[in-house]
Amino acid sequence: MITSVITAAFAVAYLAVTVWLCRGIRLDARALSLGGVVCALTLVLATIRIPLPTGSNITCGSWIPLMLLALIYDYRLSMLTGWVCGILAMVLIPGWQAVHWAQVFVQQLVCFSCLGYAGVFGAEKRRRAVCGMALAVAIRCAGHVLSGVIFYSQNAWDGWGAWGYSLAFNSSRLIEGVLSILIVSVLPLGVLRRTMVKQGGTV
Numbered sequence: 668m669i670t671s672v673i674t675a676a677f678a679v680a681y682l683a684v685t686v687w688l689c690r691g692i693r694l695d696a697r698a699l700s701l702g703g704v705v706c707a708l709t710l711v712l713a714t715i716r717i718p719l720p721t722g723s724n725i726t727c728g729s730w731i732p733l734m735l736l737a738l739i740y741d742y743r744l745s746m747l748t749g750w751v752c753g754i755l756a757m758v759l760i761p762g763w764q765a766v767h768w769a770q771v772f773v774q775q776l777v778c779f780s781c782l783g784y785a786g787v788f789g790a791e792k793r794r795r796a797v798c799g800m801a802l803a804v805a806i807r808c809a810g811h812v813l814s815g816v817i818f819y820s821q822n823a824w825d826g827w828g829a830w831g832y833s834l835a836f837n838s839s840r841l842i843e844g845v846l847s848i849l850i851v852s853v854l855p856l857g858v859l860r861r862t863m864v865k866q867g868g869t870v
Contacts, residue, residue, distance in 0.1 A: 674813045674816070678772045681781070685783075691743075694744075694747075701736065705736045706748050706751050709729050709732045709733055709748075712729035721836050731850060733745050737784070737785040737787075738785055738796055738856055739790065739856060740860075741786070742787055742799075745786065747780070748779075749779035749780030750776055753776050753780060754771075757775060769817075773810065773814050778807050778811060781807045790856050790857070800852075807844065811833075812834060816829045816833045819836075820832070
């Protein structure tokens, strides 16, 4: 019961804050085109998986496109694109199908769109970008863990319990998140952002 309350509060709070942050965004042709390309790239990379001993897996850099969109263009567009990715993932990616209608709100609408939080602190200084990406990874890991506790507890290994199983199984999310942060951190974000601005990429 307590876990369900925590999960519901997490989902409601996340969605409310994200909707508030997305206010005022303009979806012009350029934004829609960028969002479409990033969404397609994210879903394609999410289908390429590296299995881990826990039974989970890490994808081939599927977190990076949405993080980059947030850091070099607009984090609000990244959040909206993430929502689209979350819905399409249930149809296009094996293993992302929801087992319960509430999972759509706890996991599907969180675990892609939260990558937009990578840009909430800005990208002018690298440490701000790293802090934003760390926040995005923390939110995504929380979404996966809570979803595992609520919706996949029946898969728990003997003696592990729902929380132990979910934390161990979803440890791959933390690994993938850290790897994504490291990869994005070495990219010339300032140059990429200035290039976008010169090409009319402001929103």
